[in-house]
Amino acid sequence: MIERCCAELFKGGFRPHQCHKIGRLEHMGRFYCTLHHPPSIAARRALRDKKWQEKYAKAREEFKREALAEKLLAKYSTEELEAAKGVELIL
Numbered sequence: 342m343i344e345r346c347c348a349e350l351f352k353g354g355f356r357p358h359q360c361h362k363i364g365r366l367e368h369m370g371r372f373y374c375t376l377h378h379p380p381s382i383a384a385r386r387a388l389r390d391k392k393w394q395e396k397y398a399k400a401r402e403e404f405k406r407e408a409l410a411e412k413l414l415a416k417y418s419t420e421e422l423e424a425a426k427g428v429e430l431i432l
């Protein structure tokens with residue numbers, strides 16, 4: 342017997358609707374489609390979180406570098422920086 346996915350979906354309105362897809366994956370005695378299978382959802386979420394954490398780690402590192410560079414350059418005047426060899430200021 343083919344079972345439908347047991348996920349309840351809310352598409353507006355007040356009552357949930359049962360997913361119309363065929364339940365192919367079993368989890369804790371209930372069948373789910375590949376989209377609503379809880380372990381699959383957790384795996385997709387973990388992958389997405391990892392990607393965002395990497396992105397935010399890069400952004401944090403870049404922000405730290407900018408803040409540090411700003412602190413290091415604060416003790417020099419603009420003239421000193423312009424006179425320094427290899428330093429270009431874009432104003």
Ligand SMILES: [Zn+2]
Pocket residue numbers: 346347348360361362373374375376377
């Ligand atoms: Zn489903």
